[in-house]
Amino acid sequence: MAEFEAVGISQHIYVRDRVGDGIYANAACAGEKTLGETLGGPGAHFRGLATTTRTNPSDPTLAEVDGGQVAREVAAAAASAALAQNYTERLLLEEVPCQDEPAGHWVYGPTRTLDVAPGIAANWMGAYEGDLNTAGAAPEGKEPCGGIAVLRSGTHYAVLQVDACLDTTAMTRIVRAAVTRL
Numbered sequence: 001m002a003e004f005e006a007v008g009i010s011q012h013i014y015v016r017d018r019v020g021d022g023i024y025a026n027a028a029c030a031g032e033k034t035l036g037e038t039l040g041g042p043g044a045h046f047r048g049l050a051t052t053t054r055t056n057p058s059d060p061t062l063a064e065v066d067g068g069q070v071a072r073e074v075a076a077a078a079a080s081a082a083l084a085q086n087y088t089e090r091l092l093l094e095e096v097p098c099q100d101e102p103a104g105h106w107v108y109g110p111t112r113t114l115d116v117a118p119g120i121a122a123n124w125m126g127a128y129e130g131d132l133n134t135a136g137a138a139p140e141g142k143e144p145c146g147g148i149a150v151l152r153s154g155t156h157y158a159v160l161q162v163d164a165c166l167d168t169t170a171m172t173r174i175v176r177a178a179v180t181r182l
Contacts, residue, residue: 003177004049004070007170011051013070016060018046024074024091024159025148029098035074038094039087044076071174075151075158075182081119088152091159092123095148100137104130108147109138114175122179124149124160126171143167149175153182 001013020043021036035044048061052068055061063069078084098108108125115121126144133139145165151158160178162171 016048048072069163071162073160084155084157087157092150107133120153122151122175151179156182
């Protein structure tokens with residue numbers, strides 16, 4: 001949470017946790033699948049960060065108020081580092097279709113890779129509002145407004161959806177902090 005304060009989120013952030021299965025990213029272009037549908041296997045740890053205490057009755061990690069969600073992380077452990085690598089690759093591939101959307105629809109930007117140390121890495125894509133998407137892809141030279149990251153550290157893997165409007169520098173800082181703590 002200190003990392004979000006460091007990048008300019010000044011409102012109080014409430015943390016909500018749960019364990020189980022559920023939608024791990026909110027992108028309709030990715031099919032809004034659950035982690036179980038994509039990877040199979042047991043549930044995960046869901047952590048929602050919001051500036052409101054009003055949450056979705058069916059999933060307390062999601063803010064019920066528009067604009068109240070700061071971020072949401074869905075994390076789990078695989079049986080091996082190789083399997084965690086496989087899972088992160090599959091999770092990233094689920095989000096790639098969101099990089100190519102009709103003009104006027106929000107879109108993810110190009111995939112950025114952040115290698116922290118051997119076995120600790122993240123891939124993230126910035127989000128761009130529909131008014132910036134005039135050619136079916138993220139605009140060049142514009143800053144994202146939040147985004148999504150797929151993280152891996154040893155046998156652990158996670159998807160981090162950042163709803164707060166953060167630019168490239170802030171997203172890189174948040175993603176680095178998240179993968180380091182994973």
